Amino acid sequence: MDKFIIKDILSVDSNLSIKECRVIAGNHDVALGVLDENRELYSFVLCDSLDKMIAFGFENKPVSLIALPSKIYSIEAVENSSEHSFFVYDGEEYKLFIRSVISTPYINLLHRYEQILPSSVKNALSLCSKAADEINMPVYLIGGVVRDLIMGKASVDTDISVEENAVEFASFMKKKYGELVDIKEIHEDFKTVKMIFHTGAEDVQIDIASTREETYSYPSALPSVKNIGCSLEADVIRRDFSINAMAVSLNKPTFGDLIDYLGGYEDMKNHCLKILHPLSFIDDPSRILRGLKFSARFDYANDERTEYLERECLESGIFDNLATDRIKLELRQALNLNMADVYDRFLSEGIYRLVSTDFDVSNLPEGKVIFENIEKYGAYLEDREHIWLIYLGVMCASLEKEQILELSKKMNLSGVELKVLLYTNSIVKHEEEISKFETMFEVYEFFECYFNESVAAAVSLFKNNRAREFADVYLNKLQFITINTTGRDLIARNMTPSPLFGEILRDILKEKINGNIKTPEEESIFVDKVLGKR
Numbered sequence: 001m002d003k004f005i006i007k008d009i010l011s012v013d014s015n016l017s018i019k020e021c022r023v024i025a026g027n028h029d030v031a032l033g034v035l036d037e038n039r040e041l042y043s044f045v046l047c048d049s050l051d052k053m054i055a056f057g058f059e060n061k062p063v064s065l066i067a068l069p070s071k072i073y074s075i076e077a078v079e080n081s082s083e084h085s086f087f088v089y090d091g092e093e094y095k096l097f098i099r100s101v102i103s104t105p106y107i108n109l110l111h112r113y114e115q116i117l118p119s120s121v122k123n124a125l126s127l128c129s130k131a132a133d134e135i136n137m138p139v140y141l142i143g144g145v146v147r148d149l150i151m152g153k154a155s156v157d158t159d160i161s162v163e164e165n166a167v168e169f170a171s172f173m174k175k176k177y178g179e180l181v182d183i184k185e186i187h188e189d190f191k192t193v194k195m196i197f198h199t200g201a202e203d204v205q206i207d208i209a210s211t212r213e214e215t216y217s218y219p220s221a222l223p224s225v226k227n228i229g230c231s232l233e234a235d236v237i238r239r240d241f242s243i244n245a246m247a248v249s250l251n252k253p254t255f256g257d258l259i260d261y262l263g264g265y266e267d268m269k270n271h272c273l274k275i276l277h278p279l280s281f282i283d284d285p286s287r288i289l290r291g292l293k294f295s296a297r298f299d300y301a302n303d304e305r306t307e308y309l310e311r312e313c314l315e316s317g318i319f320d321n322l323a324t325d326r327i328k329l330e331l332r333q334a335l336n337l338n339m340a341d342v343y344d345r346f347l348s349e350g351i352y353r354l355v356s357t358d359f360d361v362s363n364l365p366e367g368k369v370i371f372e373n374i375e376k377y378g379a380y381l382e383d384r385e386h387i388w389l390i391y392l393g394v395m396c397a398s399l400e401k402e403q404i405l406e407l408s409k410k411m412n413l414s415g416v417e418l419k420v421l422l423y424t425n426s427i428v429k430h431e432e433e434i435s436k437f438e439t440m441f442e443v444y445e446f447f448e449c450y451f452n453e454s455v456a457a458a459v460s461l462f463k464n465n466r467a468r469e470f471a472d473v474y475l476n477k478l479q480f481i482t483i484n485t486t487g488r489d490l491i492a493r494n495m496t497p498s499p500l501f502g503e504i505l506r507d508i509l510k511e512k513i514n515g516n517i518k519t520p521e522e523e524s525i526f527v528d529k530v531l532g533k534r
């Protein structure tokens, strides 16, 4: 039988501010029931959420920003409910029911573990298990690796958590296993350790975290850590989505047992992304981009509440132009998936506002157009990891140079990343000039100064067919044209090395690109002519 916390309700209008709602709640142990425009009970908010928002300085924002839309059940229908929280009407008044324990089926993932994880990882994990068992320390696989195991995939990273101090656990392992393991990095603030295991054909890195609670001193800050070594249950609630908040026991008696306090397994079955508390996006707005990334990667959709809170958060404008390092990290991962839909949703759902509200959203090409150009010119990119810059370059094309520089400073872009954006911007501003080029060498001379990423981004924006064709011919052909003549050939003609060499070689290239020279012999005749003239 599920257990519930039951709260009385005080009704408030959705346009009231957080501060006004806090005054109404006073010292009563109640939930505030937020009414919709028809004055029907629609969503609820608890006092601790109001207090956190006030501490963040958001006291004047509307309460709807953090209120959770909820269904209404009759008393008789409660046992059919599956939601974490909902209203119950007993014929006279409404109450809020919050499930205190979510009952989940017993699942053991040993079979998946054996089948899916590479043996080098299993060897490393078995050392962790043995060491933890010896000192009676609970140890778990945690987060993405568990999610991937359930999906039947091996993760790139292997994360484990101990219900203790991970730094002490790592030192204990180093003492116990000596040469077999190395501590690569220690993060004292978060009490996490990167450890290398030399237990198989190749070295394996395992990231070991201490269970911990986290608080945010201001929205989107790096969290401050408290209660190192807290219970796993207290640890998982700080995480982003229920699908990333599951653990698998690595201790001998319970090896392979899935620990799923927040219903992640069920959410995976329903292809559903669910945040774990109403302030999740306020604490860390980069989670909106993580949601976009995971939903595209796994073909999942936000659950209703997550969708609602994301929309409220974006529409409130509190994180407009945030563009922090973490936003950059998640934006890069999301756009590097190279899925047209990710870019389209980034724009249509207003997620772009986290990066810049200056993008001229109504004039941007569809993701499909950019995707097709990346497919077409992908082989010519300096680095596939730059794909996100093509999408971002397209969005930045309407900005002024100063705005791009400002964005780059905020997101901490590297020199190359900034150049891709600036170059795209510059190419697009020259579209008309490009369309009027008369020779292929003019086309070549123009585009050779830019990265191919920027040219590919600009093609997606060009409206002029001639400009588009010139960019295409540059990417596919002109950039690869070379000549046979070298400085040595000129020395063989009794010339002394000088800047003239460069000029002659460039002239040969020009003639070749313009189609006036085709063979090495023709190059030689051309050199004869030039030297004769000089």
Ligand code: CTP
Pocket (backbone or CB within 6 Å): 142, 143, 144, 145, 155, 157, 238, 239, 240, 241, 244, 245, 284, 286, 287, 290
């Ligand atoms: N996490 C979080 N909030 C974030 C980032 C991470 O709660 N803003 C938590 C999640 O529990 C996540 C774990 O930290 O599972 C590890 O994060 P990360 O390595 O970024 O993602 P994974 O879930 O491992 O997914 P993947 O590496 O496959 O993208």
